[in-house]
Amino acid sequence: MTISGKIAALCVGLLIAFGTKNLCSQPSELLNDLKEHIKEGDSYKVAITHYKIAQEYYAEYEDSLADKHFKESIDLLDSLNIKRELAIVYNAYGNLISLKGDLNRSYATYKEAYRIAESINNDTIMSFALNNMGLEQKTLGNYDKSLEHLFASLKIKEKIGASDKSFSTAFLNIGLVLDLNEDLEEAFKYYDKSLELKLQIQDSLGASRVYGNQAVIRKNQEKYDEALRLLNLSEALNNGDLNQDYVIATNKGNLFLRLNDTAQAISYLNKAKEIALAMNDAELMSDANQNIAHYYIRQNQHEKAIRFTELALEHTAATKSLAQWRELNAQLSEIYVKAEDFEKAFHYMKLSELYEDSIFNMEKQGVIAELQTRYETEKKEKQIAQKNEELAVSELALKNRQSIIMYLVIAILVLVLAGYIVFKRIQAKQKEKQLAAQRMLEAYSKEIDVLRAQINAQMGDEAEQISASIDPAEINKHLINPLSERELEVLNELASGKTNNQIAETIFVSANTVKYHLKNIYVKLDAQNRTEALLKANSLNILQ
Numbered sequence: 001m002t003i004s005g006k007i008a009a010l011c012v013g014l015l016i017a018f019g020t021k022n023l024c025s026q027p028s029e030l031l032n033d034l035k036e037h038i039k040e041g042d043s044y045k046v047a048i049t050h051y052k053i054a055q056e057y058y059a060e061y062e063d064s065l066a067d068k069h070f071k072e073s074i075d076l077l078d079s080l081n082i083k084r085e086l087a088i089v090y091n092a093y094g095n096l097i098s099l100k101g102d103l104n105r106s107y108a109t110y111k112e113a114y115r116i117a118e119s120i121n122n123d124t125i126m127s128f129a130l131n132n133m134g135l136e137q138k139t140l141g142n143y144d145k146s147l148e149h150l151f152a153s154l155k156i157k158e159k160i161g162a163s164d165k166s167f168s169t170a171f172l173n174i175g176l177v178l179d180l181n182e183d184l185e186e187a188f189k190y191y192d193k194s195l196e197l198k199l200q201i202q203d204s205l206g207a208s209r210v211y212g213n214q215a216v217i218r219k220n221q222e223k224y225d226e227a228l229r230l231l232n233l234s235e236a237l238n239n240g241d242l243n244q245d246y247v248i249a250t251n252k253g254n255l256f257l258r259l260n261d262t263a264q265a266i267s268y269l270n271k272a273k274e275i276a277l278a279m280n281d282a283e284l285m286s287d288a289n290q291n292i293a294h295y296y297i298r299q300n301q302h303e304k305a306i307r308f309t310e311l312a313l314e315h316t317a318a319t320k321s322l323a324q325w326r327e328l329n330a331q332l333s334e335i336y337v338k339a340e341d342f343e344k345a346f347h348y349m350k351l352s353e354l355y356e357d358s359i360f361n362m363e364k365q366g367v368i369a370e371l372q373t374r375y376e377t378e379k380k381e382k383q384i385a386q387k388n389e390e391l392a393v394s395e396l397a398l399k400n401r402q403s404i405i406m407y408l409v410i411a412i413l414v415l416v417l418a419g420y421i422v423f424k425r426i427q428a429k430q431k432e433k434q435l436a437a438q439r440m441l442e443a444y445s446k447e448i449d450v451l452r453a454q455i456n457a458q459m460g461d462e463a464e465q466i467s468a469s470i471d472p473a474e475i476n477k478h479l480i481n482p483l484s485e486r487e488l489e490v491l492n493e494l495a496s497g498k499t500n501n502q503i504a505e506t507i508f509v510s511a512n513t514v515k516y517h518l519k520n521i522y523v524k525l526d527a528q529n530r531t532e533a534l535l536k537a538n539s540l541n542i543l544q
Contacts, residue, residue: 030056033049043079047072047073047076047077050069050070050072050076051092053065053069054096058095058096058099071093074086074090083116083117083120084117084120084122087113087114087125091109091110091129093109095132098136103140106136107137110132111129113125124160127160128153130152130153131149131153131173134146134147134148134177138180143177147177147181150170151174153170167193168194168206171194174190175188175193175213176213187213191210191213192214198210205237207237208235208237208241209234211233211234212244215227215228215234215255216251219508220509228255231252242275246272246276246279249275250268250269257298262295265295266292266295270292272288273285282315282318282319285312286315286324289308289315293306293308296308297338306332306336309331309335313328329352330349330352330511331501332344334501336348394430401430405426409423479524479525489507490507490518490521491534491537493507494518494530495537500514500515500518501514
C-alpha cells in the first residue's frame with residue numbers, strides 16, 4: 001500500500017468509527033481538546049482524541065509522535081473494553097509500523113485488529129484487516145499467504161455488498177500478487193475484473209494503471225503488439241498524473257528496447273527522465289538513469305553506461321536506499337568487467353558486498369575472488385611488460401658500449417690490452433644484468449601461470465558441471481514440488497554460469513525477481529546455494 005493510500009485508509013477508519021468528517025484539525029487544536037477531555041475525565045473522548053492526533057502526525061510524517069498517541073489510544077480503549085474502536089486503531093497503527101519498514105510487526109498488528117473485529121463479528125473491519133495482512137505478506141514475498149488473506153477479504157466484501165470501488169481495489173491487489181507469483185494469465189483475469197469496475201466508476205487514473213500492469217504481462221509473454229496496444233490505452237486514460245506518465249514512458253522505453261527499436265527506446269527513456277526531473281523525485285531520477293544505463297549496456301557503450309549508473313548512484317544517495325545503492329554498485333562492477341577494467345570492477349564489487357544480504361555472501365565471495373585474481377594477473381602482466389622494456393633498453397645500451405670499445409681498440413692500439421680488460425668487465429656486468437632480468441621475467445611468468453591455475457581450479461569442475469542445459473521434463477519427474485516454467489528458465493541460465501544481474505537482463509526481469517526464483521529453486525531442490533542446486537540436479541541425472 002502506498003503512503004497516500006495508508007493515509008486515506010486512516011481517514012476511512014475514522015469515518016467508520018466515529019461518523020465525522022471533521023478529520024483535518026491541526027495537532028495543536030487537537031492537543032487543546034485532549035487537555036479539556038482529560039480535565040473532564042472522559043476516558044473515551046481522550047482515547048479518540050489521541051487517535052485523531054496520531055492520524056495528524058502520521059500525515060505529517062512525525063512517526064515518533066504518531067506512535068506515542070496510537071499507543072495511548074490503544075491502552076485506553078483496551079482498558080475501557082471498547083473493541084470496535086480498538087480494532088480500528090490497531091488497523092491504523094499497523095499502517096504506521098508498515099511505513100517504518102517493520103513488516104513482521106505491522107502484520108502482527110493487523111492480525112490483532114482482525115482478532116478483535118472477529119470477536120465482535122464486525123465484517124467491515126475484518127475485511128480491512130485481512131486486506132492489510134495480505135499486502136504485508138506480499139511485500140514479505142509470501143505470496144500464497146498473501147492470496148489467502150486477500151481472498152478471505154474479498155469473500156467478506158461479497159457478503160456485506162461492498163462498493164464497486166472496494167471490489168476494484170481488491171481485484172487489483174489479487175492481480176498484483178498473482179503477477180508477482182508468475183501466474184500471469186490468472187493475474188491478467190483479475191486485472192480485467194478490476195479494470196471493468198474502474199471504468200464503470202470512471203476512475204480513469206486507476207484504469208490507466210491497470211492497463212499498464214496488463215501491458216507488462218504481455219511484454220513478458222513476448223506479445224509485443226498487444227503490450228503496445230495496452231500501453232497506448234493506459235496513456236489515453238491517464239489524466240495528467242505525472243507519476244503515471246513516468247511509468248508509461250518507462251514501460252514503452254523498455255518495450256521498444258525489447259523490440260530492438262533503439263531510437264524509440266532511448267526517446268521514451270529520456271522522456272521518463274525528464275518527467276522525473278520535473279517531479280524533483282530523487283527515487284524516480286535514480287530509476288530513470290539506471291534504465292538508460294541498461295540501454296547503453298545492451299548497446300555495449302560502456303562509458304555511457306558507467307556515466308548514467310553513476311548519476312543513478314548520486315540520486316540514490318538522496319533516497320538513502322541501501323538496496324538500490326548495492327544494486328547500482330554491482331551494476332558498475334559488471335560494466336567494468338565487460339570493459340576489462342578489472343581493478344575498478346573489483347572495487348565496485350567490494351562496495352556492493354558491504355550491503356549484500358548474507359544469503360548471497362558465498363556467491364559474491366566467489367565472484368570477488370575471481371575478480372581479484374584477474375586484477376592481480378593484469379597487474380603482473382603490466383610489470384612484465386615494463387621489465388621487457390627495461391631489458392630492451394639495456395640491450396641497446398650494451399650494443400652502444402660494445403661499439404665504442406671496438407672503436408677505441410682500433411683507434412688506440414697502445415691501449416689494446418687495457419681496453420680488452422675493460423671490455424670484458426663491462427661485458428660480464430651486462431650479461432649478469434641480462435641473466436638477472438631473464439630470471440625475473442621467468443619468475444613473473446611462473447607467477448602468472450599459478451594465478452591462471454587458481455582461476456582454472458576455481459572455475460574448472462563446477463564450470464563443467466553447470467555448463468549443461470537442463471531438461472525441464474526430466475527434472476520435475478524427480479521432484480515432489482515441481483519447478484515452474486520460470487524457475488526452470490532461471491535454472492538453465494544459472495547452469496550457463498551467469499550472475500543474477502546477467503540472468504535478469506537475459507529474461508527481462510529485475511534482479512530481485514531472479515533472487516526470489518533462486519530462493520524457490522533452493523527450497524525445491526533442498527539446496528543451500530546455486531552450486532549445490534546444480535550439483536544436486538546433476539546427481540539426479542537431469543543435466544544433459
